[in-house]
Amino acid sequence: MNTQDAKRVLETALICAQQPLTLRELRTLFADELGADTLRSLLDELVRDWEGRGVELVPVASGWRFQSRPELREYLDRLHPEKPQRYSRAVLETLAIIAYRQPVTRGDIEDIRGVVVSSQIIKQLEDRGWIDAIGHREAPGRPALYATTRQFLDDLGLSSLEQLPALEAGGQPLPGLELPAELQASLLDEAAEPAAETAAVEVSESPVSEEAPTVVDAAPPPPAEPAPESDDAPQAQADA
Secondary structure (H helix, E strand, O other): OOHHHHHHHHHHHHHHOOOOEOHHHHHHOOOOOOOHHHHHHHHHHHHHHOOOOOEEEEEEOOEEEEEEOHHHHHHHOOOOOOOOOOOOHHHHHHHHHHHHHOOEOHHHHHHHHOOOOOHHHHHHHHHHOOEEEEEEOOOOOOOEEEEEOHHHHHHHOOOOHHHOOOOEEOOEEOOOOOOOHHHHHHHHHHOOOOHHHOOOOOOOOOOOOOOOOOOOOOOOOOOOOOOOOOOOHHHHHHHO
16 A cells, blocks of 8 residues: 555544544554554654644554544534533532642642542542543552543644643743643633533632532521529519
């Protein structure tokens, strides 16, 4: 098979794929007759072939995929106007700490943020497919260690954690409390869901805990018992 035919096969497979394709999967298209270096060279040629067009071929954490260019997203969104899912500051801060300090435990996150991390925040990030427990720390209680997933990188259009922008302010590394604005925008775009599923998770930012306070219905106080009459009361009434 000549180079041009091989590129057509790659191009067709990538356009028709619903998920990113790895190099191993792409090699199966040619019964492993093409080496990895040759395959990468063909992919690089395809990247150049699609330059200047509305769709680009990019490598992400899970493999290679075609995707629309970011500058055209606002036009495509008009076809399916969906309200992006909202995330609280607590959720984004927790995600940022995991992304930049992984692997971390809930205790590590709480030490950095200074507040208790609710189970709801962790569950929301796990349900989104952005974080996962990858093991346990050998410490009392064996707390779970959390790290970001390939889905997280795919949604950002990145192939590795090294491509995350540096968190710096005044030349000093930040403690990792906020995602850079461009990352937040990318994640919110990727998280767009039907309106019925876009209710925000409101998290209390109390300095004591992020858990929603438990409201206990207090029973009304019992009626005050009348004061016992003194032995002198009848005499006082008689004197009156």
